[in-house]
Amino acid sequence: xxxxxxxxxxxxxxxxxxxxxxxxxxxxxxxxxxxxxxxxxxxxxxxxxxxxxxxxxxxxxxxxxxxxxxxxxxxxxxxxxxxxxxxxxxxxxxxxxxxxxxxxxxxxxxxxxxxxxxxxxxxxxxxxxxxxxxxxxxxxxxxxxxxxxxxxxxxxxxxxxxxxxxxxxxxxxxxxxxxxxxxxxxxxxxxxxxxxxxxxxxxxxxxxxxxxxxxxxxxxxxxxxxxxxxxxxxxxxxxxxxxxxxxxxxxxxxxxxxxxxxxxxxxx
Numbered sequence: 001x002x003x004x005x006x007x008x009x010x011x012x013x014x015x016x017x018x019x020x021x022x023x024x025x026x027x028x029x030x031x032x033x034x035x036x037x038x039x040x041x042x043x044x045x046x047x048x049x050x051x052x053x054x055x056x057x058x059x060x061x062x063x064x065x066x067x068x069x070x071x072x073x074x075x076x077x078x079x080x081x082x083x084x085x086x087x088x089x090x091x092x093x094x095x096x097x098x099x100x101x102x103x104x105x106x107x108x109x110x111x112x113x114x115x116x117x118x119x120x121x122x123x124x125x126x127x128x129x130x131x132x133x134x135x136x137x138x139x140x141x142x143x144x145x146x147x148x149x150x151x152x153x154x155x156x157x158x159x160x161x162x163x164x165x166x167x168x169x170x171x172x173x174x175x176x177x178x179x180x181x182x183x184x185x186x187x188x189x190x191x192x193x194x195x196x197x198x199x200x201x202x203x204x205x206x207x208x209x210x211x212x213x214x215x216x217x218x219x220x221x222x223x224x225x226x227x228x229x230x231x232x233x234x235x236x237x238x239x240x241x242x243x244x245x246x247x248x249x250x251x252x253x254x255x256x257x258x259x260x261x262x263x264x265x266x267x268x
Contacts, residue, residue, distance in 0.1 A: 001104050002034040003162075004060075004083030008073035010042040012091035013051060015208060018127075020055045022094035026101070033104050036060040036083055040073040048091070071174040071182040078173055085116075085162050092208040093159040096121075099204040103162050106199050114167035114194030115187065119203035120157030125210045135203075142198040147191050151230045151240040153247050156196075158183040159205035167193045180218045181225030188233040219255045223248045 005023050009016060023037050038061045039052055052062060061080050067073045074088045085103065089095065099118075106116050119139050122131040141155040150156065161183075171189040174182045190196070230244045 001032075001085060001107065002036060002083040003085045003087070003100050003103075004036045004038065004077075004081035006038045006040065006074055006077030006081065006086075006088040007091055008040050008042075008070040008077070008088065009044060009048055009052070009091040010067075010070075010073075011044045011046040011048060013044065013046040013048040014125075015092040016048050016051050017055075019089060019091050019094050020051070020058070022096075023089065024055070024058050025097060026095060026099060028098070028101060030101075032101060034083075035100065036081070038077040038080055039063070040067070040077045042067045042073060068176055069179070071176045071178065075173040075176065078168060081165070081168075084165050086165060086168055087162045089159055089205070092210070094206050094208075095159075096203055096205060099160075102199060102204065106197055110197035112194055113164075113197040114171075115156075115161060115163045115190045115196035116199060117156045117161040117196060118199035118205075119201055120160035120205045120207050121203045123206045123208050125208065127206070127208075129206075130209065139201070142200070145196060145198050147195070148234070148240050150187065150191060150196075151234040151238070152243045154184045154187070154226055156184075156187050157205070157207055159207050160203065161187065163190050164194070178225050178229075180222035181229055184226045185229035188229055220252055223252050223255075 007019060007023070027035055037059050039059055040063045041048060041052060043064060043066050049064060056062060063076055067076065070090070077088065078086065085107065102118070103116050119135065121129050121135060124130050138155040138157065141149060141153070167190050170193045171186070174186050178185060227244055227248045231241045234241045
């Protein structure tokens with residue numbers, strides 16, 4: 001099996017080296033899988049390019065040119081990807097040790113699935129885990145994971161999701177017109193082409209929450225776009241779409257409270 005991991009990057013120099021090293025560390029030397037890492041940078045001016053250059057020997061492809069946001073950057077990487085299993089890892093997130101090996105094992109148990117996902121910790125800028133309650137809340141849905149449920153609530157954390165080349169060729173690329181929920185909209189499309197398999201604990205990845213992240217600065221738009229994606233996938237008046245609307249308003253209320261208090265702890 002061959003993995004392709006795409007890292008979209010733009011002025012993420014504070015965290016980029018940690019991200020790159022976390023991907024490199026997935027190479028366990030056993031030959032159980034191959035790893036292709038592609039970095040697509042939108043023309044950073046904060047020292048990111050110097051960091052990328054230091055690791056160029058570990059990268060299959062490097063693209064440095066202006067783009068129209070992370071979805072466009074990821075699509076560029078997908079068009080170059082040669083892997084059987086595909087993923088993207090943002091330049092402020094990271095994989096945990098052994099993550100790709102565990103995904104490879106999951107594909108042996110569930111060879112026909114389009115999407116594979118596992119637990120994902122939420123960490124702060126220093127890398128310390130926060131919001132444990134949100135992580136546990138999402139993981140509680142894994143045992144009953146199904147398409148109507150994912151249409152109702154997004155419990156899949158993007159840094160810990162992987163999808164097959166076959167599913168990508170069928171589903172197509174990411175929607176570049178979406179700002180904050182292109183990942184969830186893509187999850188819904190992938191789910192139509194083979195379903196998904198949940199990988200049990202321990203976590204596969206860390207999602208870094210900070211004020212500059214999409215979830216930190218555009219959460220209201222994110223959850224509006226998620227609801228619109230669910231409505232398009234399930235039908236505007238489907239029960240899961242109506243439930244999604246209720247869930248959306250509850251989550252936004254929690255996020256507003258965290259934003260107003262400056263809290264970095266889970267309120268769930």
